[in-house]
Amino acid sequence: LRGGLLSWDGRLTDDARLVTAIARTAAARGARILTRVRALRLTASGARIRDELTGEEGEIRARVVINASGVWAGGLVDGIRIRPSRGTHLVLRADHLGPLPAGLHVPVPGETNRFVLVLPQGDGRVYVGLTDEPVDGDIPDVPEVPETDIGFLLDVLGSVLDIPVQRDDVVGAFAGLRPLLDTTPGEHSGAAPRTADISRRHAVLTSPDGVITVVGGKLTTYRRMAEDAVDAAVATHRLTAG
Ligand SMILES: Cc1cc2nc3c(=O)[nH]c(=O)nc-3n(C[C@H](O)[C@H](O)[C@H](O)COP(=O)(O)OP(=O)(O)OC[C@H]3O[C@@H](n4cnc5c(N)ncnc54)[C@H](O)[C@@H]3O)c2cc1C
Incomplete structure (x- = not known):
């Protein structure tokens, strides 16, 4: 190991606000929304x-x-x-992870190019994600988060922590479906x-x-x-x- 790096990343765009801003701009230019x-x-x-x-x-x-x-x-x-792919994030409280001055990129064991990201938020919450799982059948408006996704993320996170985060420490989870073209x-x-x-x-x-x-x-x-x-x-x- 020659060194490490600290980066400032993982700031989420407010996607709803982005869509509203674009719709308002279009309306100002004559679009009917x-x-x-x-x-x-x-x-x-x-x-x-x-x-x-x-x-x-x-x-x-x-x-x-x-x-x-x-x-x-x-x-x-x-x-x-479309071949939908479910991406799940967990929501944890920062105090379950000890002092966390920066995010983490945790390599998924056995994979060369996949990571689980640990993203501290400004309000004491931490997002941990995400999964990449194919979803078959009808496309739901709001995808459910299965226990297998939660277990996968906790396992990968646990691989780099002295004290693993437990299932009871998960205060929430949410998922989206990536619109991948088959x-x-x-x-x-x-x-x-x-x-x-x-x-x-x-x-x-x-x-x-x-x-x-x-x-x-x-x-x-x-x-x-x-x-x-x-x-x-x-x-x-x-x-x-x-
Ligand atoms: C878990 C996850 C993680 C991601 N991470 C990133 C990332 O880190 N960086 C990044 O750049 N991108 C990321 N993406 C990708 C990004 O979110 C999508 O590529 C983007 O949202 C696609 O935009 P879109 O407008 O094509 O589709 P959408 O955002 O899905 O918008 C489609 C809209 O069409 C509406 N609609 C559907 N059917 C109808 C209908 N019949 N009539 C009227 N309206 C309809 C829906 O309600 C929706 O509002 C991620 C996606 C997921 C799911």
């Missing part, structure tokens, strides 16, 4: 929608339709196959890659009837994702770019 409205069906020239508060349904017409519905994208456009040909076979090995790059796909889907990617690459989707829309539908 509809919230709590579900797209039921998409075509290249519009969508069938339902107001989830009133149940009222209607049609929207548009020159271009872009499907940016994340892990749910495959439910709106045929041929888009690029394996044909039906799933035993050869399907682990979700941890699937690319995090985004893809822009145009369906035969002209609906554009942007899927995958990262929060940190959202501008590039948007640019690529708009470029595809301009090219496919011969829009004039302002």
Whole structure:
């Protein structure tokens, strides 16, 4: 060991505030924003929608339709196959970890490129995550956290602590589903890659009837994702770019 490093990382973006800021900016430039409205069906020239508060349904017409519905994208456009991957974080209290002046990157035993991160927050809580587990079947609005995810994270964390954190010390857990694009040909076979090995790059796909889907990617690459989707829309539908 030649040394170590201390870094200041793990500051989470406020994703809800980011989305609101973008929607407000779009509105200021003339976009009409509809919230709590579900797209039921998409075509290249519009969508069938339902107001989830009133149940009222209607049609929207548009020159271009872009499907940016994340892990749910495959439910709106045929041929888009998503392989959701569950990422679980634990919530601990800092006093269960002793003095923790910095975060930790804990290598997952037996893996060369995976780590469990320990991220102290400003309010005395510590996030520990995360898992990368394939999820089959219907996509839930809010994914459940199974005990196996909690056990995995506690085991990896315990591998570097003198006094392991116990199950009772876990005050909470939450999970999200990564919208990874399934690029394996044909039906799933035993050869399907682990979700941890699937690319995090985004893809822009145009369906035969002209609906554009942007899927995958990262929060940190959202501008590039948007640019690529708009470029595809301009090219496919011969829009004039302002
Ligand atoms: C556990 C986890 C950890 C991650 N870590 C990172 C990270 O460290 N750094 C990073 O950059 N990225 C990270 N990501 C990735 C990042 O969160 C996603 O890439 C990003 O949220 C994708 O954005 P999106 O707009 O494509 O989809 P989403 O954020 O999923 O947005 C899709 C939206 O479409 C809506 N929607 C779905 N269906 C319909 C419908 N029928 N009608 C109307 N609306 C609909 C949904 O309600 C949702 O609001 C992580 C993701 C997960 C799950």
